[in-house]
Amino acid sequence: DAPVSSVALRKSGDYVITLGTRFAALKWKEELVTTITQVDKDKANTRFNDGKVDPAGRYFAGTMAEEIRPAVPDLSVVRHFDQVDISNGLDWSLDHKTFFYIDSLSYSVDAFDYDLQTGKIGNRRSIYKLEKEESIPDGMSIDTEGKLWVACYDGGRVIRLDPETGKRLQTVKLPVDKTTSCCFGGNDYSEMYVTTATDGMDKEWLSRQPQAGGIFKITGLGVKGVPPYPFAG
Secondary structure (H helix, E strand, C coil): CEEEEEEEEECCCCEEEEEEEEEEEEECCCCCEEEEECCCCCCCCCEEEEEEEECCEEEEEEEECCCCCCCCCCCCCCCCCCCCEEEEEECCCCCEEEEEEEEECCCCEEEEEEEECCEEEEEEEEEEEEEHHEEEEEEEEEEEECCCCEEEEECCCCEEEECCCCCEEEEECCCCCEEEEEEEEECCEEEEEEEEEECCCCCCHHHCCCCCEEEEEEECCCEEEECCCEECC
């Protein structure tokens, strides 16, 4: 009855998801979804978008407004900030002292100081502004060298950034425009998986990019990703 926008492992087994404006537990074999809690009940045109679990087991997720409206361990929810356009990519530095975040329509990858013990964030700053051809920043993941990988919506690429210098290190182009997110997987997390979309594409556009909406696997990057953190609740 609502879009699933992020999925995370759960320490106690199975998964947790963001479903519409709800955090929910998913039991895969039983095909059972149970609501944990709901946010923004007074905002009918809002839903969660991207989400990810921090190194201490807290589930972070951000919201966005629907373009077209369709028909933590104690399970409390903390609002860190508002005035967000489209909440998207998020991850943490390898030392867990920095939280990286993307609000897509800011065209920026931002960093915050992060307190792992409390989950509090502060001192927001931009570490990279996207170039025109890179278009809109979307989902994001970190690798074992501490570099960030950002999928570029309408940019048809994934870019690798150095959060310390603010420089782009690498660009991997894909045969579709609407790259939406990226993560590492495979037996040793050396493979990158990239999701893509077809939103707003007409028949002519789709005929030029028949693989749009598919999931791509990229190998040979020479770097590995960090295993996902399970939700502690």
